[in-house]
Amino acid sequence: MTIIGGKKHLVWRLLCSDFLSNLATSLAAKIISLWFVLAVFGEERSVPWVSGFLTVIAVAQLLAGLFTGAVSDRHDPIATMTMACLVRAVASAGIIAILVFCPTGGLAAVLAVIALAVIEAMCDTAYLPAAASVSHRLADGQELVRLLGWLRFFALLGSMAGPILAGIGADRGWFAGTMALETVALLVAALILAPIRHSMSRQTAGLAEGFWLAWKAGLRAMVGSESYRVMLPFAILEAVSSSALSMVAIYFFTATLHVSATWYGVWNALVAAGYAIGYLAAPWLSERMRFFKLLALSNLAVSLLLAIISVTDSALVAVVVGFSFATSQGVLNPPFQTIFVQAVPSEKVGQAMSVFISVVGAVGALAVPLWGVVADTLARHQPTTGIDPYRTILLIIVAVHAAMVVCALTNRRVRAISID
Numbered sequence: 001m002t003i004i005g006g007k008k009h010l011v012w013r014l015l016c017s018d019f020l021s022n023l024a025t026s027l028a029a030k031i032i033s034l035w036f037v038l039a040v041f042g043e044e045r046s047v048p049w050v051s052g053f054l055t056v057i058a059v060a061q062l063l064a065g066l067f068t069g070a071v072s073d074r075h076d077p078i079a080t081m082t083m084a085c086l087v088r089a090v091a092s093a094g095i096i097a098i099l100v101f102c103p104t105g106g107l108a109a110v111l112a113v114i115a116l117a118v119i120e121a122m123c124d125t126a127y128l129p130a131a132a133s134v135s136h137r138l139a140d141g142q143e144l145v146r147l148l149g150w151l152r153f154f155a156l157l158g159s160m161a162g163p164i165l166a167g168i169g170a171d172r173g174w175f176a177g178t179m180a181l182e183t184v185a186l187l188v189a190a191l192i193l194a195p196i197r198h199s200m201s202r203q204t205a206g207l208a209e210g211f212w213l214a215w216k217a218g219l220r221a222m223v224g225s226e227s228y229r230v231m232l233p234f235a236i237l238e239a240v241s242s243s244a245l246s247m248v249a250i251y252f253f254t255a256t257l258h259v260s261a262t263w264y265g266v267w268n269a270l271v272a273a274g275y276a277i278g279y280l281a282a283p284w285l286s287e288r289m290r291f292f293k294l295l296a297l298s299n300l301a302v303s304l305l306l307a308i309i310s311v312t313d314s315a316l317v318a319v320v321v322g323f324s325f326a327t328s329q330g331v332l333n334p335p336f337q338t339i340f341v342q343a344v345p346s347e348k349v350g351q352a353m354s355v356f357i358s359v360v361g362a363v364g365a366l367a368v369p370l371w372g373v374v375a376d377t378l379a380r381h382q383p384t385t386g387i388d389p390y391r392t393i394l395l396i397i398v399a400v401h402a403a404m405v406v407c408a409l410t411n412r413r414v415r416a417i418s419i420d
Contacts, residue, residue, distance in 0.1 A: 007138055011147060013192045014138070018131060019150050019158040020189040021085065024160030024182040025124055028092065030417075031059070031178050042107030053114055056212040058365055060118045061125050065358035067249035068126035077130035077350060082193045084130075086204040089186040091116040091123075092179060099176035128357065135351050136341045141419060144341065148293040149334035150282055153279045158378040160272050177234060220350035229344035230413045231336070233357070234295070235406055239364035241397050244371045245306075251375070253315060263315040270323040278330020286335045292415045296408035301328035303401040310394035338419055 031055065037046040068080075094116045131151065139147045169178025215396035222228050230271045285294055305325040309318050344352045371393065378389030408414050 004102040004323040009151075013195065014134060015150055015154045017081070017085075017167035017189040017192045019154040020185040021081075021124075021127055022155040022158030023159075023165075023184040024088065024092075024113065024164045024189070026159045027166050027185075028095075028120060028162075028179065028182045028417065029054070030118065030163045030166035031170060031175060031182075031257065032095070032113060033107075035113075035175045037171055039103060039175060040110060044377050047323045049110070052115070056296055057110055057117060057121045058115060058361075060121045060363065061280065062358050063127040065129075065354045065361070068122070068129065068354050071183045072233070077133040078193055080126050080130040080350075082190045083136070084126045085186045085190040085193070087123045088120045089183050089190070094187065094388065095234040096176050096179045097135045099179060103175070103387050104404050105141070119289040125354065125358075125418045127210060129354040132337070132341050133349040140342065142287050145334045145338045145419060147249065148337050148341075149279045149282045152330075152333055152337075152354065155278050156272060156279065158190075174348055184327040189323060210268070221348040222355055223353070225343040227339050227417055228352070230411070230417065231339065232314050232356075232359075234407070235336075235360045236255045237400050237404055239360045241400050243364045243367040244397050246391045248375065248393045251320070252309075252394070253404060256388055256390045257315050257318065259315045263319065265318045268323050270319050271326040274323040274326025275330040275333075278327040278332075279334060281327070283330045284420060285331050286338075290415075291335055291417050291419060292408050294332060295414065298328055299408065300405040301325075303398045303405065306401070307398045310398065333418060339417060342419070363378055 033050050036049050036053065040046070041049055095113050098109050098113055098116075110149070135144060135147050135151065165181060166178055169175065171182075226287075249267060250264045253259050253267065257263070289297075302325055305321050305328060308321050312318055314319070338355065340353060341349055375389045375393060377386075378387060378392055381387070382389060
């Protein structure tokens with residue numbers, strides 16, 4: 001099966017809806033956080049509210065993600081994606097009404113916004129596993145790698161555009177107007193998705209089994225998959241590594257290199273660009289080398305590049321090398337996801353993916369405060385030890401990726417994995 005010919009227009013619809021969905025998600029999170037900071041609490045009093053808001057959203061996504069995949073497996077995944085967009089649009093409209101009538105907040109208004117944002121976040125967790133299920137039906141093998149690479153690329157563009165629009169709107173005090181862009185994006189995404197439902201060659205709406213039976217069957221499919229069991233440690237280590245890097249990056253520039261936060265912004269921009277190029281290069285590399293070699297080479301490059309960043313005193317070197325680091329990591333994402341999608345029956349892809357994402361996401365979320373403890377401990381002893389806490393954490397991340405290189409090259413079960 002390929003994505004050429006009759007299904008090409010379906011792929012473009014899927015790509016555009018993915019862009020709009022991710023734009024909406026990232027825009028909403030940023031504009032609500034900025035509303036707390038600029039219009040409701042002020043900079044000093046907003047910190048616990050913003051952190052609490054993001055924590056509640058993360059917990060809601062993790063809990064909902066355990067079950068939303070079964071919805072897309074039991075029902076038509078396109079219908080699941082469309083309904084998720086429509087419910088999110090309704091919740092977004094509710095937030096807009098609060099921003100219009102209570103522009104400076106109040107406890108009831110703030111709690112109502114958080115509640116509606118939780119609804120949006122829970123619906124959002126249904127989108128990714130459903131999209132993976134649809135992708136599995138549109139393509140397989142290397143074509144699936146290519147499709148997933150483009151999906152990640154469009155999703156990244158949306159995730160980059162959302163915060164930019166939120167920042168521009170918040171600077172002008174247009175909180176409700178900017179939030180309206182999310183509502184429009186979600187409605188357009190739903191309209192784009194609707195024709196795909198009638199063009200898919202395979203539907204699952206007629207499944208007779210109950211929801212809980214479907215959920216248990218999907219869970220058993222994931223646990224019973226050799227690929228899932230083999231690759232789970234790599235995904236967990238990657239989540240731990242990413243959580244450390246996301247926490248340490250800003251402090252590395254401001255506290256270790258003693259440069260302005262502008263460099264941190266440049267870092268984020270170049271890292272995003274690096275990931276985008278990596279996603280697009282992934283199919284070319286995946287066709288030319290076996291998966292375990294790509295896994296080993298990607299982590300080897302990440303280790304070496306992060307080692308360079310950990311010892312440099314130049315912010316310019318750090319951001320340029322950061323671009324290369326992100327490219328090296330990005331090339332692994334589409335083939336990694338392809339292996340997971342192909343490892344279970346197509347009617348169980350949504351549930352298996354959603355549970356897997358939730359488990360790995362939970363590990364990453366729990367790792368953040370632990371890395372904070374490590375950083376605080378090292379920082380307290382820095383006057384006596386002379387050890388920079390943030391360079392040290394970067395070197396720990398280097399060791400984590402080096403361990404993954406060794407595992408990729410020596411584990412026979414990893415070497416046996418291939419993309420058919």
